[in-house]
Amino acid sequence: MRDLIRLLRLFGSSRGWMFGGVALACITVLANFGLMTLSGWFLAAAAVTGLAGFAAQNAFNFFSPAAGVRFFATVRVASRYVERLVTHDATFRLLAQLRVWFYTKLEPLAPAVLQGYRASDLLSRIVADIDTLNMFYLRVFLPFAVACGAGAAMVVFFGVFSWPAALALLVGLVLTGGALPWLTQRRGAAAGGEITRLNADLRAEMVDAVQGMGELLSYNAAPALQARVAGLNARLIGRQAEMARITGLGSAAAGLLTNFTLLLVVVAVIPAVRAGQLSAPELPMLALGTMAAFEAVAPLPVAFQFLGQIRTAAARIFQIADQKSVIVPPAHPSPRPGSFDLDLRGVCLRYAADAPWALNGLDLHISQGSHVAIMGGTGAGKTSLINLLLRFHEYQAGSAKFGGVELRDFHAEDLAAYFSVVSQRSYLFHTTIRDNLLIAKGEAAEDELWHALEVAQLAGFVRGLPLGLDTIVGEAGVRLSGGQARRVAIARAVLKDTPWLILDEPTEGLDTVTEHALLRDLQPLMAGKTVLYITHRRAGLAAMDRVYTLTDGRIMLRESN
């Protein structure tokens, strides 16, 4: 329940649209109620008048009730139309609001906290869970509010004619709109929650399967995956069938309760008609009114059945949104560094309180303009050093100063303005070469893009492509060779043009010829910049001013060039 109240609070700024939709839906239900009750009364009164003789027929006013029927019919159609427009508009607004809110919560968690989640699970939360939460307004909140508002008005209307009939209607509405939804909600909670989780698991397995298709086929591991997916699928279908059974039972019980209430109302009204306290046409009026009144509560049993699904989705979303970023942003704006020197003294960094130190008392000084290489084997702490510099992870001890200012006094996004990273892992988006370059400098002109490609030695290749800069590179750049993808990353660094250039194993995975060509082509980019070259190979070290060896998170050796 707490999660649902939180959800409602989140929708605060769209309150006008939400309650506007509720008001219009109430008008629609009440117009239908007016139409049915007036029609019931009018038809019966006309029949009674017809039997009463010529004088009574002449005296009967046909025009006012006929006009009333037309009025309610027109209002019902018009308000239903506007209600659909408003409630759907409200739904899309809430959806957009939820997505933006969730994204703003996610952003500070990248990359440190989000690394703990599978990408496909995050995708499920961003897309499917948010969509499920969106059902909350249209399928739960709106029908519930309409049932309360319009239901109360209709009971009061019945009360004006007959309190026993009003009581019978109230009991029928409360049973159908309160007790039955409570039951379906209880019955559907477990299945609904599991459907959300199983859908997420299934999506995660499928994303993994598509990404690892090559490995699965070459190791003949596809049958095991198929069996896992089939198992998940069978459980999902089982739970969905359970939900369908509950839906069917809920609808049938609602229909039964409607007819039972109709019977109760008729039984309650007959003595009053017999006693002359009510006129004969008022009996069909209240009977048809009862049928119309149930329009207000009919969607509730099915709506509440989905509460389990909505609650699980809300819990999954809030679980991420409530995570704290490991980087605490400083309270004040980032200072301007006095220079671009880096001075690390006894820096310790680890990824969890009980994890071993990835950087363990690291001392390192890199003066502005110098070219420094850090060598180290697997797990030595090279990437952790970059994580430290870019404020992707927090350091727990020691002093790390950039231009004389502690790194933790910088906002990560401001610090990013001083560093460009060319890495073996530089990610290429499934879009054009142009768009992949523009992420480094959104406002770059066409000739700047070509200049960057020239420096990265990729201009000739791009010119030769039929679509040139508008060539789609494929997912993670699959349509480019390893060397070409690295050159796109270099072109980004040229565009960004920062004082520091970090080369994180830029030639990893490339053949020796390409490696040497790439290192040679990097030279113009390195001129005049402070360069940190991280590698575990010896290629390219000759061009460095100093070479350090990193072992177990600290500098163990300094080689001079």
Ligand SMILES: Nc1ncnc2c1ncn2[C@@H]1O[C@H](COP(=O)(O)OP(=O)(O)OP(=O)(O)O)[C@@H](O)[C@H]1O
């Ligand atoms: N995100 C992370 N969460 C937990 N531990 C991590 C994380 N990243 C690195 N580590 C651990 O920190 C230590 C240093 O890792 P790091 O990635 O900095 O080494 P590296 O020198 O870059 O290695 P490689 O050359 O193999 O990439 C390793 O023991 C590693 O297991």
